[in-house]
Amino acid sequence: MNQRSTFVFATLVFCISVSLTFAEGQPETSWQAGVSSVKITPEGPAWMAGYASRDKPSDGVELDLFAKSLVVRDGSGETLVIVTLDLISVPGPLRKHIEERLVQSNGLKPANLVMNCSHTHCGPEIRTTGSALSGLDPERREKAVAYVESLQTRILSSIDAAFIKLAPAKLSFQKARAGFAMNRRLPSDTGYRNSPNPEGRVDHDVPVLRVEDTEGEIKAIVFGYACHNTTLGLYQMNGDYAGYAQNYLEEAHPGTVAMFMMGCGGDQNPYPRRTLELAKQHGRTLATAVEAALETPKRAITGSLRVAFETADLKYADVPTRDQLLEQAQSANKFDKNYAERLLKELEDGTLITSYPAPVQVVRFGDAVLFVALPGETVVDYSLRIKRENQKQGGPDVWVAGYSNDVFAYIPSLRVLLEGGYEAGGAMKYMTTVVQPGAFTPDVEELLMSRINELVKATAEPLPSSDE
Ligand SMILES: [Zn+2]
Structure with missing residues (x-):
């Protein structure tokens, strides 16, 4: 089935079901949902992402990796496509490719697509830009390019399959908690170290979107947790605790x-x-928390979908000069040297960036759930703040995802930025998709938050009538 016929078919199923639903005099919301899962484990050995110290390709598969797609559609036809990936990242160019196909073939808007990655450190590398591919030997480069092409195809086939499966559904929200995530920024005499900090901030919420068919059979369970998938650093592919x-x-x-x-x-x-x-064990703990959530009272989702998508222009502080980079390129540290050389190349090509358009997305599921999808490796202060400012008695449950739509860098809060260390800007030299000149400016949190607040407000307003 080609894309157009997929869309027509899905639309046809949708129209039939709406008319049936209304004929039976059911409530005003007639959700449609379809879900699909496609394997994305690379064939054979592949270079892996996540740890800069890796020095050889994978040598097996411990647990397969998947791209999964959930399509939900409300009674007015507004559609949301959620794609989750057992991968290190959602590179901007990958999201762009999927988004363009959905805009062209399915008539959707960018705001109708959410892409999130588990950030497993035991998956393949995903190299989508010239700078990310430069310096690789030809065989590795060829494999990296081929993997991205096959990944794009598989994600699109997973989305298509979810559209084809669209059928009447019931949506509800539930939640629980799980405790194995711990803050990993431990203060020390020499700055913040990557080590467990029992006093550090955490977000132990486990939000759950439950999708059932009209008989009450569960068809999809979407669940969240705020914790790096870094239990492991094996050379066998696996999705870590989330997998x-x-x-x-x-x-x-x-x-x-x-x-x-x-x-x-x-x-x-x-x-x-x-x-x-x-x-x-952590996977079992999280699955158990989800099972516990499934036993709590269901918060039925009625009403309609409201979606919004924008970018916040995040700025980089202290863009280095050519002389500084030439000096750094002499460093004995191979990561510093490599970083300086990449930045020098950008400088010479006139492509060195001073800011980056970070995507921010808000989705309202009726009056029941306010979902916020943030870009990059967002630190926990963001979800705590967004929930503190938006979770109100009797209001929607607030669900904040990080690692969505474009995972190009760590995004610190102002607090983390001022404290310094790895997540504050120290990790910039390891980022491959986008070559970035250093830490963000101290207004990073306010730039992101003001954009989020705009979208939260915009989606709170009633939609204009479609027959105007
Ligand atoms: Zn990370």
Whole structure:
């Protein structure tokens, strides 16, 4: 089935079901939902993402990786496509490719697409830009390009399959908590170290979107958690704790697709870590929290979808000069040297950026859920603040995802930026998709928050009548 016929078919199914629903005199919201899962594990050995110290390709598969798509459509035809990936990142060019196809072939807007990654550190590298591919030997480069092409195809086929499966559905929200994430920024005499900090801020919420068919059978479980998928650094592909959690839920609920959505876990690690047993254990803990959520009273989602998508222009502080970079390029540290050389190339080509358009998205599921999707490796302060400012008695439940739509850098809060360390700007030299000149300016949190607040406000207003 080609794209156009997919869309026509999906539209046809939708029209029939709406008329049936109204004929039976059911409530005004007639949700449609379709879900699909496609394997994206690379064939054979592949270079892996996540740790700069990796020095050889993968040598096996411990647990397959998946791209999963959920399409939901409200009674007026507004559609949301949620794609979750067992991958390190959602590179901007990957999102752009998927978005353009959905805009052209399915008549959607960018705001109708959410893409989130689990940030597993045991998945393949995803190199989507010239700078990310430069310096690789020809064989590795060829493999990296081929993987991205196959990934794009598989994601689109997963979305198409979800559209084809659109059928009447019931949506509800539930939540629980899980405790294995801990803040990983420990203050020390020499600055903030990557080490468990029991006093540090955490967000232990486990939000759950439950999608059932009209018989009450669960078809999809979308669940979130704010914690790096860094239990492991194996050379065998796997989705870390999030991969195991999804696997356990799908085993326990045959016929259901479980989708993990990463929260603002930029400064959160799973503890303890470093063994396969612990990754499975954390996966089991998270799956158990989801099962607990499924036993709580369901908050039925009625009403309509409202979506908004914009960018916030985040600025970089202290863009280095050519002389500074030439000096740094002499460094004995191979990462500093490589970073300086990449920046020098951007400078010479006239492409060195001084700001970056970071995507921000807000989705309202009726009056029940206010969903905010943030870009980059957003630290936990963002989800805590957005929930503190928007979660009101009797108002919608607030769900904040990080690692969405374009994962190009760590995004610190003002607090983390001022404290310094890895997430504050120290990690910039390891970023591959976008070559960035250093830390963000101190207004980073306010730039992002003011854009979020605009979208929260815009989606709160009633939609104009479609027949005007
Ligand atoms: Zn990370």
